[in-house]
Amino acid sequence: MNYLLKTEPTVYSFANLEGEKTTIWDGVTNPVAVKHLREMKAGERLVIYHTGDEKSAVGTASVVSVDASDAKNPQVKIKVGKAIATPRTLAEIKAHKLFADSPLVRQGRLSVVPLSEAQYSWLAGE
Numbered sequence: 001m002n003y004l005l006k007t008e009p010t011v012y013s014f015a016n017l018e019g020e021k022t023t024i025w026d027g028v029t030n031p032v033a034v035k036h037l038r039e040m041k042a043g044e045r046l047v048i049y050h051t052g053d054e055k056s057a058v059g060t061a062s063v064v065s066v067d068a069s070d071a072k073n074p075q076v077k078i079k080v081g082k083a084i085a086t087p088r089t090l091a092e093i094k095a096h097k098l099f100a101d102s103p104l105v106r107q108g109r110l111s112v113v114p115l116s117e118a119q120y121s122w123l124a125g126e
Contacts, residue, residue: 002120014059
């Protein structure tokens with residue numbers, strides 16, 4: 001499985017992740033998003049999506065490890081991948097048939113969204 005992680009760039013941006021190389025992705029409170037964090041496995045691929053004024057997929061990352069011992073606050077260690085050469089905007093995502101049934105467009109406030117292989121590849125520009 002692949003996932004999209006939403007973040008407000010004024011709080012924590014892809015540039016922050018590039019500088020740090022790894023980080024712990026935690027602090028998620030939505031029960032569905034928390035469930036997705038708990039289900040993550042090492043090696044799974046991630047898309048980092050900036051919310052706020054940007055509203056676009058801007059970079060990739062991968063899961064290093066998951067500590068789900070606290071079911072309400074799983075700690076997912078991620079490592080930076082690469083910047084997406086041409087960031088995919090929310091308008092482009094909504095217009096693409098790949099995302100017609102995706103929680104990314106149906107549940108706008110969901111901060112951790114599962115992605116199919118095709119969705120990941122399109123967002124990442126692969």
